[in-house]
Amino acid sequence: MFNLSAEDVTKTFREGRETVNVLKGASLQLAPGEVLALEGPSGSGKTTLLSILGCLLSATSGRVEVAGKSVDATKPSKLQAVRRQHIGFVFQQFNLFPALTALENVEYALNLKGVVGDDATRQARELVARVGLADRARFLPRDLSGGQKQRVAIARALAASPAVVLADEPTANLDAGVAAQILDLFSELARREGRSLLIVTHDPKVRRVADRVVHIEDGRIAA
Protein backbone atom coordinates (compact mmCIF):
# COMPACT_ATOMS: atom_id res chain seq x y z
CA MET A 1 0.00 0.00 0.00
CA PHE A 2 1.36 3.40 -1.04
CA ASN A 3 0.56 6.81 0.33
CA LEU A 4 0.99 8.25 -3.13
CA SER A 5 0.89 6.55 -6.49
CA ALA A 6 0.99 7.89 -10.02
CA GLU A 7 0.56 5.60 -13.00
CA ASP A 8 1.21 6.55 -16.60
CA VAL A 9 0.32 10.18 -16.01
CA THR A 10 0.30 12.50 -18.99
CA LYS A 11 -0.29 16.22 -19.16
CA THR A 12 -0.85 18.22 -22.30
CA PHE A 13 -1.08 22.01 -22.50
CA ARG A 14 -2.26 24.01 -25.46
CA GLU A 15 -0.19 27.05 -26.28
CA GLY A 16 -1.92 28.88 -29.09
CA ARG A 17 -2.18 26.39 -31.96
CA GLU A 18 0.51 24.16 -30.53
CA THR A 19 0.03 21.25 -28.18
CA VAL A 20 2.81 20.73 -25.64
CA ASN A 21 3.17 17.32 -24.00
CA VAL A 22 4.80 18.11 -20.67
CA LEU A 23 4.32 14.68 -19.06
CA LYS A 24 4.48 11.61 -21.29
CA GLY A 25 3.48 8.76 -19.01
CA ALA A 26 5.14 9.38 -15.65
CA SER A 27 4.77 6.76 -12.92
CA LEU A 28 6.04 6.69 -9.35
CA GLN A 29 5.03 5.43 -5.92
CA LEU A 30 5.78 6.55 -2.36
CA ALA A 31 5.48 4.24 0.61
CA PRO A 32 4.64 5.50 4.11
CA GLY A 33 7.73 6.97 5.77
CA GLU A 34 9.63 7.08 2.48
CA VAL A 35 11.63 10.14 1.44
CA LEU A 36 11.93 10.49 -2.32
CA ALA A 37 14.03 13.06 -4.17
CA LEU A 38 12.81 14.03 -7.62
CA GLU A 39 15.51 15.59 -9.78
CA GLY A 40 15.52 16.84 -13.29
CA PRO A 41 16.58 19.72 -15.49
CA SER A 42 14.46 22.80 -16.01
CA GLY A 43 11.48 22.12 -18.28
CA SER A 44 11.58 18.37 -17.60
CA GLY A 45 8.08 18.40 -16.07
CA LYS A 46 9.02 18.30 -12.34
CA THR A 47 6.69 21.09 -11.27
CA THR A 48 3.83 19.83 -13.43
CA LEU A 49 4.17 16.36 -11.91
CA LEU A 50 4.35 17.88 -8.44
CA SER A 51 1.19 19.89 -9.15
CA ILE A 52 -0.67 16.79 -10.32
CA LEU A 53 0.52 14.70 -7.36
CA GLY A 54 -0.48 17.56 -5.06
CA CYS A 55 -3.95 17.67 -6.64
CA LEU A 56 -3.40 21.27 -7.74
CA LEU A 57 -3.72 20.27 -11.37
CA SER A 58 -5.58 17.43 -13.07
CA ALA A 59 -3.78 14.99 -15.35
CA THR A 60 -4.76 14.65 -19.00
CA SER A 61 -4.67 10.87 -18.60
CA GLY A 62 -3.36 8.30 -16.16
CA ARG A 63 -4.22 7.43 -12.61
CA VAL A 64 -3.33 9.13 -9.31
CA GLU A 65 -4.01 7.64 -5.89
CA VAL A 66 -3.57 9.47 -2.61
CA ALA A 67 -3.81 7.60 0.72
CA GLY A 68 -5.07 4.54 -1.14
CA LYS A 69 -7.91 6.30 -2.90
CA SER A 70 -8.17 7.17 -6.55
CA VAL A 71 -8.31 10.91 -7.14
CA ASP A 72 -11.35 12.10 -9.04
CA ALA A 73 -9.86 15.02 -10.90
CA THR A 74 -13.04 15.95 -12.71
CA LYS A 75 -14.13 18.50 -10.11
CA PRO A 76 -11.93 21.16 -8.49
CA SER A 77 -13.86 20.74 -5.21
CA LYS A 78 -12.84 17.03 -5.08
CA LEU A 79 -9.19 17.95 -5.62
CA GLN A 80 -9.50 20.58 -2.90
CA ALA A 81 -10.92 18.00 -0.48
CA VAL A 82 -7.97 15.66 -1.15
CA ARG A 83 -5.48 18.49 -0.60
CA ARG A 84 -7.17 19.47 2.64
CA GLN A 85 -7.22 15.94 4.05
CA HIS A 86 -4.10 14.25 2.80
CA ILE A 87 -1.47 16.65 1.46
CA GLY A 88 0.94 19.15 2.96
CA PHE A 89 3.09 21.55 0.96
CA VAL A 90 6.44 23.21 1.49
CA PHE A 91 7.36 25.87 -1.02
CA GLN A 92 10.65 27.23 -2.27
CA GLN A 93 9.70 30.76 -1.19
CA PHE A 94 8.04 29.64 2.06
CA ASN A 95 4.66 31.25 1.12
CA LEU A 96 3.90 32.16 4.71
CA PHE A 97 1.13 34.67 5.35
CA PRO A 98 3.00 37.86 6.27
CA ALA A 99 0.22 39.19 8.51
CA LEU A 100 0.14 36.06 10.67
CA THR A 101 2.63 35.05 13.34
CA ALA A 102 4.48 31.75 13.07
CA LEU A 103 1.92 30.13 15.37
CA GLU A 104 -1.02 31.62 13.47
CA ASN A 105 0.35 30.44 10.13
CA VAL A 106 0.21 26.88 11.43
CA GLU A 107 -3.10 27.38 13.23
CA TYR A 108 -4.71 28.82 10.09
CA ALA A 109 -3.75 25.70 8.11
CA LEU A 110 -5.30 23.60 10.87
CA ASN A 111 -8.46 25.74 10.70
CA LEU A 112 -8.74 25.11 6.95
CA LYS A 113 -8.41 21.40 7.65
CA GLY A 114 -11.29 21.54 10.10
CA VAL A 115 -9.39 21.80 13.40
CA VAL A 116 -10.62 24.85 15.29
CA GLY A 117 -10.62 26.51 18.71
CA ASP A 118 -8.33 25.42 21.53
CA ASP A 119 -7.48 22.18 19.72
CA ALA A 120 -6.07 24.13 16.81
CA THR A 121 -4.04 26.42 19.08
CA ARG A 122 -2.67 23.46 21.07
CA GLN A 123 -1.74 21.47 17.96
CA ALA A 124 -0.17 24.53 16.33
CA ARG A 125 1.91 25.14 19.46
CA GLU A 126 3.09 21.51 19.44
CA LEU A 127 4.03 21.67 15.75
CA VAL A 128 5.92 24.94 16.16
CA ALA A 129 7.77 23.41 19.14
CA ARG A 130 8.61 20.29 17.11
CA VAL A 131 10.37 22.40 14.50
CA GLY A 132 12.28 24.17 17.28
CA LEU A 133 10.55 27.53 17.15
CA ALA A 134 8.63 27.62 20.42
CA ASP A 135 10.41 30.83 21.37
CA ARG A 136 9.58 32.43 18.00
CA ALA A 137 5.91 31.43 17.91
CA ARG A 138 4.67 35.02 18.19
CA PHE A 139 7.04 36.40 15.56
CA LEU A 140 5.81 37.61 12.19
CA PRO A 141 7.54 36.08 9.15
CA ARG A 142 9.37 39.38 8.46
CA ASP A 143 11.13 38.96 11.82
CA LEU A 144 12.29 35.38 11.09
CA SER A 145 15.36 34.19 9.21
CA GLY A 146 15.04 32.10 6.02
CA GLY A 147 15.67 28.88 7.93
CA GLN A 148 13.13 29.81 10.59
CA LYS A 149 10.56 30.61 7.93
CA GLN A 150 11.11 27.23 6.31
CA ARG A 151 10.68 25.56 9.71
CA VAL A 152 7.32 27.32 10.09
CA ALA A 153 6.42 26.15 6.57
CA ILE A 154 7.31 22.56 7.56
CA ALA A 155 5.18 22.85 10.70
CA ARG A 156 2.33 24.13 8.56
CA ALA A 157 2.76 21.29 6.04
CA LEU A 158 2.53 18.76 8.86
CA ALA A 159 -0.66 20.32 10.25
CA ALA A 160 -3.48 17.80 10.66
CA SER A 161 -1.11 14.91 9.86
CA PRO A 162 -1.26 14.62 6.05
CA ALA A 163 -0.27 11.31 4.47
CA VAL A 164 1.90 13.05 1.89
CA VAL A 165 4.16 16.08 2.08
CA LEU A 166 5.32 17.63 -1.18
CA ALA A 167 8.25 20.01 -1.09
CA ASP A 168 9.33 22.20 -3.98
CA GLU A 169 13.03 23.15 -3.72
CA PRO A 170 12.79 23.62 0.05
CA THR A 171 16.48 24.46 0.44
CA ALA A 172 16.89 26.73 -2.58
CA ASN A 173 16.73 29.94 -0.56
CA LEU A 174 18.80 28.74 2.40
CA ASP A 175 22.53 28.68 3.03
CA ALA A 176 24.24 25.29 3.13
CA GLY A 177 24.35 24.83 6.90
CA VAL A 178 20.72 25.79 7.45
CA ALA A 179 19.64 23.70 4.44
CA ALA A 180 21.24 20.58 5.96
CA GLN A 181 19.48 21.20 9.29
CA ILE A 182 16.14 21.70 7.56
CA LEU A 183 16.52 18.50 5.51
CA ASP A 184 17.44 16.48 8.60
CA LEU A 185 14.49 17.86 10.52
CA PHE A 186 12.09 17.39 7.63
CA SER A 187 13.08 13.81 6.80
CA GLU A 188 13.20 12.80 10.45
CA LEU A 189 9.70 14.12 11.11
CA ALA A 190 8.36 12.42 7.99
CA ARG A 191 9.93 9.07 8.78
CA ARG A 192 9.00 9.10 12.44
CA GLU A 193 5.35 9.83 11.66
CA GLY A 194 5.06 7.57 8.61
CA ARG A 195 4.46 10.33 6.09
CA SER A 196 5.62 10.13 2.51
CA LEU A 197 7.91 12.98 1.58
CA LEU A 198 8.56 13.96 -2.01
CA ILE A 199 11.24 16.63 -2.50
CA VAL A 200 11.65 18.24 -5.88
CA THR A 201 15.18 19.59 -5.98
CA HIS A 202 18.35 20.55 -7.77
CA ASP A 203 20.26 20.41 -4.48
CA PRO A 204 22.65 17.41 -4.21
CA LYS A 205 22.43 17.62 -0.40
CA VAL A 206 18.92 16.21 -0.61
CA ARG A 207 20.34 12.88 -1.78
CA ARG A 208 21.87 12.44 1.69
CA VAL A 209 18.44 12.22 3.36
CA ALA A 210 16.49 10.56 0.52
CA ASP A 211 15.66 6.84 0.50
CA ARG A 212 15.39 6.99 -3.27
CA VAL A 213 16.28 9.44 -6.01
CA VAL A 214 14.33 9.48 -9.25
CA HIS A 215 15.05 11.54 -12.34
CA ILE A 216 12.56 13.05 -14.68
CA GLU A 217 13.60 13.93 -18.19
CA ASP A 218 11.42 15.13 -21.01
CA GLY A 219 8.25 14.20 -19.16
CA ARG A 220 9.26 10.67 -18.27
CA ILE A 221 10.64 9.14 -15.06
CA ALA A 222 14.11 7.96 -16.01
CA ALA A 223 15.22 5.79 -13.09
Added chain:
Amino acid sequence: MVDLGLKTLLYDKVRFLITVSGVAFAVTLVLVQVGLFVGLLDNSTITIRKLDADLWITSKNSPNLDFVHQFPESNLYRARAVPGVARADNLILSFMQVALPTGAEETAIVYAMEDFSKWGVPWQITAGSVDDLKRGSFVMFDESASKRFGPFAVGDYREVNGRRLKVVGTSREAKSFTTTPLAFMDFRRAQELQPELLSGKTSYIVVKLAPGADVETVRAELGRRLPYNDVFTSAAWAERSRGYWIENTGIGFNAFLTVFLGCLVGVVVVAQTLYTSTMEHLKEFGTVKAIGGSNLDIYRMLGKQATVAAVLGFVLGYAPAQLLKPVIAAAGLKLIIAPQTTFIVLLGTVLLCLVSALVSFRKVAGIDPALVFRA
Protein backbone atom coordinates in the same frame (compact mmCIF):
# COMPACT_ATOMS: atom_id res chain seq x y z
CA MET B 1 -10.19 30.67 14.25
CA VAL B 2 -7.35 32.69 12.83
CA ASP B 3 -8.83 35.67 10.99
CA LEU B 4 -6.53 35.94 7.99
CA GLY B 5 -8.72 38.52 6.23
CA LEU B 6 -8.81 40.94 9.14
CA LYS B 7 -5.15 40.52 9.99
CA THR B 8 -4.14 41.06 6.36
CA LEU B 9 -6.33 44.15 6.19
CA LEU B 10 -4.72 45.64 9.30
CA TYR B 11 -1.21 44.52 8.34
CA ASP B 12 -0.88 47.06 5.55
CA LYS B 13 -1.84 50.09 7.60
CA VAL B 14 -1.35 52.73 4.89
CA ARG B 15 -3.58 50.90 2.43
CA PHE B 16 -6.13 50.29 5.16
CA LEU B 17 -6.11 53.99 6.02
CA ILE B 18 -6.61 54.95 2.36
CA THR B 19 -9.53 52.53 2.01
CA VAL B 20 -11.22 53.69 5.20
CA SER B 21 -10.62 57.36 4.36
CA GLY B 22 -12.20 56.88 0.95
CA VAL B 23 -15.28 55.32 2.50
CA ALA B 24 -15.37 57.98 5.22
CA PHE B 25 -15.20 60.78 2.66
CA ALA B 26 -18.05 59.26 0.67
CA VAL B 27 -20.12 58.74 3.83
CA THR B 28 -19.60 62.37 4.93
CA LEU B 29 -20.53 63.60 1.47
CA VAL B 30 -23.69 61.51 1.34
CA LEU B 31 -24.76 62.29 4.92
CA VAL B 32 -24.23 66.04 4.50
CA GLN B 33 -26.04 66.16 1.18
CA VAL B 34 -28.93 64.04 2.37
CA GLY B 35 -28.98 65.97 5.67
CA LEU B 36 -29.13 69.34 3.89
CA PHE B 37 -31.82 68.04 1.56
CA VAL B 38 -33.89 66.75 4.46
CA GLY B 39 -33.23 70.01 6.33
CA LEU B 40 -34.53 72.08 3.44
CA LEU B 41 -37.60 69.87 3.08
CA ASP B 42 -38.12 70.10 6.82
CA ASN B 43 -38.08 73.90 6.58
CA SER B 44 -40.55 73.76 3.72
CA THR B 45 -43.22 72.12 5.88
CA ILE B 46 -42.23 72.99 9.43
CA THR B 47 -45.17 75.35 9.92
CA ILE B 48 -47.60 72.68 8.70
CA ARG B 49 -46.19 70.22 11.18
CA LYS B 50 -45.99 72.66 14.09
CA LEU B 51 -49.40 74.28 13.62
CA ASP B 52 -51.88 72.37 15.74
CA ALA B 53 -54.33 71.60 12.91
CA ASP B 54 -55.71 68.30 11.65
CA LEU B 55 -56.93 69.61 8.30
CA TRP B 56 -55.89 72.37 5.91
CA ILE B 57 -58.39 73.94 3.54
CA THR B 58 -56.50 75.43 0.60
CA SER B 59 -57.35 77.17 -2.63
CA LYS B 60 -57.99 74.74 -5.48
CA ASN B 61 -54.90 72.97 -6.82
CA SER B 62 -52.40 74.82 -4.65
CA PRO B 63 -49.05 73.18 -5.33
CA ASN B 64 -47.38 73.87 -1.99
CA LEU B 65 -47.53 75.82 1.24
CA ASP B 66 -45.83 78.96 -0.09
CA PHE B 67 -47.57 79.24 -3.47
CA VAL B 68 -51.23 79.89 -2.78
CA HIS B 69 -53.96 82.04 -4.10
CA GLN B 70 -56.55 83.57 -1.87
CA PHE B 71 -60.22 82.69 -1.43
CA PRO B 72 -63.10 84.31 0.48
CA GLU B 73 -62.50 84.42 4.21
CA SER B 74 -66.23 83.79 4.75
CA ASN B 75 -65.70 80.15 3.78
CA LEU B 76 -64.55 79.85 7.38
CA TYR B 77 -68.16 79.87 8.60
CA ARG B 78 -69.11 76.97 6.36
CA ALA B 79 -66.13 75.06 7.68
CA ARG B 80 -67.01 75.75 11.30
CA ALA B 81 -70.53 74.42 10.67
CA VAL B 82 -69.32 70.97 9.69
CA PRO B 83 -69.92 68.33 12.37
CA GLY B 84 -66.68 67.12 13.93
CA VAL B 85 -64.90 70.48 13.60
CA ALA B 86 -63.84 71.68 17.05
CA ARG B 87 -62.39 74.93 15.80
CA ALA B 88 -61.35 76.55 12.54
CA ASP B 89 -59.53 79.79 11.72
CA ASN B 90 -58.32 81.72 8.72
CA LEU B 91 -54.62 81.85 8.05
CA ILE B 92 -53.00 84.29 5.65
CA LEU B 93 -49.68 83.48 4.06
CA SER B 94 -48.39 86.24 1.85
CA PHE B 95 -45.14 87.71 0.58
CA MET B 96 -44.57 91.31 1.74
CA GLN B 97 -41.76 93.84 1.32
CA VAL B 98 -39.73 94.89 4.34
CA ALA B 99 -37.78 98.18 4.09
CA LEU B 100 -34.46 97.93 5.83
CA PRO B 101 -32.58 100.74 7.62
CA THR B 102 -30.04 100.60 4.80
CA GLY B 103 -32.70 101.65 2.32
CA ALA B 104 -32.76 98.23 0.72
CA GLU B 105 -35.85 96.06 0.59
CA GLU B 106 -36.20 92.39 1.40
CA THR B 107 -39.11 89.99 1.14
CA ALA B 108 -40.72 88.28 4.10
CA ILE B 109 -43.31 85.52 4.20
CA VAL B 110 -46.03 86.85 6.47
CA TYR B 111 -48.20 84.48 8.49
CA ALA B 112 -51.29 86.20 9.80
CA MET B 113 -54.01 84.84 12.15
CA GLU B 114 -56.48 86.29 14.56
CA ASP B 115 -55.19 84.18 17.43
CA PHE B 116 -51.88 82.41 16.97
CA SER B 117 -51.79 81.14 20.55
CA LYS B 118 -54.65 78.68 19.91
CA TRP B 119 -52.64 77.05 17.14
CA GLY B 120 -49.23 76.88 18.76
CA VAL B 121 -47.49 79.10 16.21
CA PRO B 122 -44.82 80.37 16.42
CA TRP B 123 -43.75 77.39 18.49
CA GLN B 124 -40.52 78.80 19.88
CA ILE B 125 -40.90 82.39 21.02
CA THR B 126 -37.65 83.98 22.18
CA ALA B 127 -39.02 87.45 23.04
CA GLY B 128 -42.47 89.02 23.42
CA SER B 129 -45.85 87.37 23.12
CA VAL B 130 -48.07 86.54 20.13
CA ASP B 131 -51.04 87.97 22.04
CA ASP B 132 -49.51 91.43 21.58
CA LEU B 133 -49.83 91.18 17.80
CA LYS B 134 -53.52 92.13 17.78
CA ARG B 135 -52.99 95.18 20.00
CA GLY B 136 -51.59 97.50 17.36
CA SER B 137 -49.30 97.89 14.36
CA PHE B 138 -47.04 95.15 15.49
CA VAL B 139 -45.00 92.39 13.92
CA MET B 140 -42.85 89.47 15.08
CA PHE B 141 -39.86 88.25 13.07
CA ASP B 142 -38.05 84.97 13.26
CA GLU B 143 -34.48 85.41 14.50
CA SER B 144 -33.19 83.87 11.27
CA ALA B 145 -34.35 87.07 9.51
CA SER B 146 -31.37 88.95 10.95
CA LYS B 147 -29.22 87.29 8.28
CA ARG B 148 -31.12 89.22 5.59
CA PHE B 149 -32.63 92.13 7.50
CA GLY B 150 -29.59 92.90 9.63
CA PRO B 151 -29.79 92.99 13.43
CA PHE B 152 -33.11 93.92 15.01
CA ALA B 153 -34.58 93.80 18.49
CA VAL B 154 -37.91 94.08 20.25
CA GLY B 155 -38.90 97.74 20.20
CA ASP B 156 -37.36 98.44 16.78
CA TYR B 157 -39.52 99.58 13.91
CA ARG B 158 -39.57 98.16 10.39
CA GLU B 159 -41.59 99.30 7.41
CA VAL B 160 -43.64 96.45 5.97
CA ASN B 161 -45.43 97.14 2.66
CA GLY B 162 -45.07 100.86 3.36
CA ARG B 163 -46.47 100.74 6.93
CA ARG B 164 -44.28 101.26 9.99
CA LEU B 165 -44.66 98.32 12.36
CA LYS B 166 -43.12 97.83 15.77
CA VAL B 167 -41.22 94.59 16.41
CA VAL B 168 -42.89 93.15 19.52
CA GLY B 169 -41.33 89.71 19.58
CA THR B 170 -39.04 87.20 18.01
CA SER B 171 -39.25 83.49 17.29
CA ARG B 172 -36.77 80.77 16.48
CA GLU B 173 -36.80 77.85 14.00
CA ALA B 174 -39.61 79.26 11.84
CA LYS B 175 -38.10 79.00 8.39
CA SER B 176 -39.13 78.52 4.80
CA PHE B 177 -37.81 76.33 2.00
CA THR B 178 -36.50 79.35 0.10
CA THR B 179 -34.92 80.78 3.30
CA THR B 180 -37.14 83.86 2.93
CA PRO B 181 -37.60 85.09 6.53
CA LEU B 182 -40.90 84.51 8.30
CA ALA B 183 -42.93 87.27 9.97
CA PHE B 184 -46.06 86.99 12.11
CA MET B 185 -48.81 89.58 12.40
CA ASP B 186 -52.48 90.00 13.12
CA PHE B 187 -54.91 88.78 10.44
CA ARG B 188 -56.59 92.16 9.93
CA ARG B 189 -53.23 93.95 9.88
CA ALA B 190 -52.09 91.78 6.98
CA GLN B 191 -55.31 92.57 5.08
CA GLU B 192 -54.69 96.28 5.67
CA LEU B 193 -51.16 96.03 4.31
CA GLN B 194 -52.21 94.27 1.10
CA PRO B 195 -55.83 95.32 0.59
CA GLU B 196 -55.91 94.68 -3.13
CA LEU B 197 -54.85 91.07 -2.59
CA LEU B 198 -56.14 90.18 0.84
CA SER B 199 -59.24 92.29 1.54
CA GLY B 200 -61.96 89.84 2.54
CA LYS B 201 -59.65 86.98 1.62
CA THR B 202 -57.67 84.28 3.32
CA SER B 203 -54.97 81.87 2.16
CA TYR B 204 -55.99 78.90 4.27
CA ILE B 205 -58.51 77.71 6.76
CA VAL B 206 -56.96 75.50 9.40
CA VAL B 207 -59.19 73.02 11.19
CA LYS B 208 -58.91 71.22 14.50
CA LEU B 209 -61.17 68.21 14.88
CA ALA B 210 -63.35 67.46 17.88
CA PRO B 211 -62.15 64.51 19.96
CA GLY B 212 -63.34 61.24 18.39
CA ALA B 213 -64.20 62.83 15.04
CA ASP B 214 -63.22 60.78 12.01
CA VAL B 215 -60.70 62.67 9.91
CA GLU B 216 -61.80 61.22 6.59
CA THR B 217 -65.49 61.82 7.26
CA VAL B 218 -64.89 65.44 8.21
CA ARG B 219 -62.50 65.95 5.31
CA ALA B 220 -65.08 64.57 2.86
CA GLU B 221 -67.82 66.77 4.27
CA LEU B 222 -65.63 69.86 4.11
CA GLY B 223 -64.82 69.01 0.52
CA ARG B 224 -68.51 68.68 -0.27
CA ARG B 225 -69.41 72.01 1.33
CA LEU B 226 -66.41 73.87 -0.12
CA PRO B 227 -66.30 72.61 -3.71
CA TYR B 228 -63.91 75.37 -4.85
CA ASN B 229 -61.31 74.43 -2.28
CA ASP B 230 -59.14 71.42 -1.54
CA VAL B 231 -58.99 69.80 1.88
CA PHE B 232 -55.89 67.98 3.05
CA THR B 233 -54.86 66.31 6.24
CA SER B 234 -51.77 67.98 7.70
CA ALA B 235 -49.63 65.01 6.71
CA ALA B 236 -50.95 64.98 3.13
CA TRP B 237 -50.49 68.73 2.75
CA ALA B 238 -46.91 68.50 4.04
CA GLU B 239 -46.26 65.61 1.67
CA ARG B 240 -47.68 67.55 -1.27
CA SER B 241 -45.56 70.59 -0.41
CA ARG B 242 -42.39 68.51 -0.11
CA GLY B 243 -43.22 66.69 -3.32
CA TYR B 244 -43.50 69.97 -5.18
CA TRP B 245 -39.96 71.02 -4.26
CA ILE B 246 -38.53 67.61 -5.03
CA GLU B 247 -40.30 67.12 -8.36
CA ASN B 248 -40.55 70.63 -9.76
CA THR B 249 -37.19 72.07 -8.86
CA GLY B 250 -33.67 70.76 -9.42
CA ILE B 251 -33.15 70.08 -5.73
CA GLY B 252 -34.31 66.47 -5.83
CA PHE B 253 -32.16 65.67 -8.83
CA ASN B 254 -29.24 67.62 -7.37
CA ALA B 255 -29.43 65.66 -4.12
CA PHE B 256 -29.73 62.39 -6.03
CA LEU B 257 -26.75 63.29 -8.19
CA THR B 258 -24.54 64.18 -5.23
CA VAL B 259 -25.52 61.04 -3.36
CA PHE B 260 -24.83 59.02 -6.49
CA LEU B 261 -21.42 60.65 -6.90
CA GLY B 262 -20.64 60.07 -3.22
CA CYS B 263 -21.52 56.41 -3.60
CA LEU B 264 -19.45 56.22 -6.77
CA VAL B 265 -16.41 57.69 -5.01
CA GLY B 266 -16.80 55.17 -2.20
CA VAL B 267 -17.26 52.22 -4.56
CA VAL B 268 -14.31 53.21 -6.74
CA VAL B 269 -11.97 53.73 -3.79
CA VAL B 270 -12.94 50.48 -2.08
CA ALA B 271 -13.02 48.44 -5.29
CA GLN B 272 -9.70 49.86 -6.41
CA THR B 273 -7.90 49.29 -3.11
CA LEU B 274 -9.41 45.84 -2.57
CA TYR B 275 -8.57 44.83 -6.13
CA THR B 276 -4.99 46.12 -5.87
CA SER B 277 -4.66 44.33 -2.56
CA THR B 278 -6.05 41.14 -4.11
CA MET B 279 -3.59 41.37 -6.99
CA GLU B 280 -0.71 41.83 -4.56
CA HIS B 281 -1.86 38.89 -2.47
CA LEU B 282 -2.62 36.50 -5.33
CA LYS B 283 0.13 34.14 -4.23
CA GLU B 284 -1.23 34.13 -0.69
CA PHE B 285 -4.69 33.30 -2.01
CA GLY B 286 -3.09 30.59 -4.13
CA THR B 287 -1.46 29.26 -0.96
CA VAL B 288 -4.82 29.28 0.82
CA LYS B 289 -6.22 27.17 -2.00
CA ALA B 290 -3.17 24.89 -2.08
CA ILE B 291 -3.36 24.10 1.63
CA GLY B 292 -7.03 23.20 1.40
CA GLY B 293 -8.98 26.46 1.34
CA SER B 294 -11.82 27.01 -1.10
CA ASN B 295 -12.93 30.01 -3.13
CA LEU B 296 -15.66 30.46 -0.53
CA ASP B 297 -13.03 30.79 2.23
CA ILE B 298 -11.39 33.59 0.22
CA TYR B 299 -14.71 35.26 -0.63
CA ARG B 300 -15.52 35.32 3.08
CA MET B 301 -12.13 36.87 3.76
CA LEU B 302 -12.62 39.61 1.13
CA GLY B 303 -16.22 40.13 2.24
CA LYS B 304 -15.07 40.64 5.81
CA GLN B 305 -12.38 43.09 4.70
CA ALA B 306 -14.98 45.07 2.74
CA THR B 307 -17.42 45.04 5.67
CA VAL B 308 -14.79 46.18 8.18
CA ALA B 309 -13.69 48.98 5.81
CA ALA B 310 -17.35 49.95 5.38
CA VAL B 311 -18.21 50.05 9.08
CA LEU B 312 -15.03 51.87 10.12
CA GLY B 313 -15.35 54.24 7.17
CA PHE B 314 -18.94 54.91 8.17
CA VAL B 315 -17.99 55.72 11.77
CA LEU B 316 -15.19 58.03 10.61
CA GLY B 317 -17.49 59.66 8.05
CA TYR B 318 -20.41 60.04 10.45
CA ALA B 319 -18.40 62.01 13.02
CA PRO B 320 -17.45 64.94 10.72
CA ALA B 321 -21.00 65.08 9.39
CA GLN B 322 -22.22 65.59 12.97
CA LEU B 323 -19.46 68.10 13.69
CA LEU B 324 -20.51 70.11 10.63
CA LYS B 325 -23.99 70.70 12.08
CA PRO B 326 -23.13 73.93 13.96
CA VAL B 327 -21.11 75.24 11.01
CA ILE B 328 -24.05 74.62 8.69
CA ALA B 329 -26.49 76.11 11.20
CA ALA B 330 -24.32 79.25 11.34
CA ALA B 331 -24.80 79.52 7.58
CA GLY B 332 -28.56 79.55 8.14
CA LEU B 333 -29.08 76.00 6.91
CA LYS B 334 -30.29 72.92 8.67
CA LEU B 335 -28.57 69.54 8.62
CA ILE B 336 -30.91 66.76 9.68
CA ILE B 337 -29.40 63.29 10.01
CA ALA B 338 -32.30 61.17 11.20
CA PRO B 339 -31.75 57.71 12.71
CA GLN B 340 -33.35 56.08 9.66
CA THR B 341 -31.04 58.06 7.35
CA THR B 342 -28.07 56.92 9.44
CA PHE B 343 -29.20 53.31 9.23
CA ILE B 344 -29.84 53.45 5.47
CA VAL B 345 -26.46 55.07 4.79
CA LEU B 346 -24.72 52.46 6.98
CA LEU B 347 -26.53 49.64 5.20
CA GLY B 348 -25.80 51.21 1.82
CA THR B 349 -22.13 51.63 2.72
CA VAL B 350 -21.78 47.98 3.68
CA LEU B 351 -23.67 46.81 0.58
CA LEU B 352 -21.68 49.02 -1.78
CA CYS B 353 -18.39 47.91 -0.23
CA LEU B 354 -19.46 44.29 -0.69
CA VAL B 355 -20.37 45.07 -4.31
CA SER B 356 -16.89 46.60 -4.67
CA ALA B 357 -15.41 43.34 -3.41
CA LEU B 358 -17.16 41.46 -6.23
CA VAL B 359 -14.49 42.68 -8.66
CA SER B 360 -11.91 40.92 -6.50
CA PHE B 361 -14.16 37.84 -6.18
CA ARG B 362 -13.95 37.38 -9.94
CA LYS B 363 -10.18 37.55 -9.85
CA VAL B 364 -9.95 35.09 -6.96
CA ALA B 365 -12.26 32.60 -8.67
CA GLY B 366 -9.75 32.34 -11.50
CA ILE B 367 -6.67 31.80 -9.34
CA ASP B 368 -4.82 28.63 -10.26
CA PRO B 369 -3.56 27.09 -7.01
CA ALA B 370 -0.60 25.70 -8.94
CA LEU B 371 0.78 29.26 -9.08
CA VAL B 372 2.29 28.56 -5.66
CA PHE B 373 5.09 26.72 -7.44
CA ARG B 374 5.90 29.68 -9.67
CA ALA B 375 8.66 32.00 -8.57
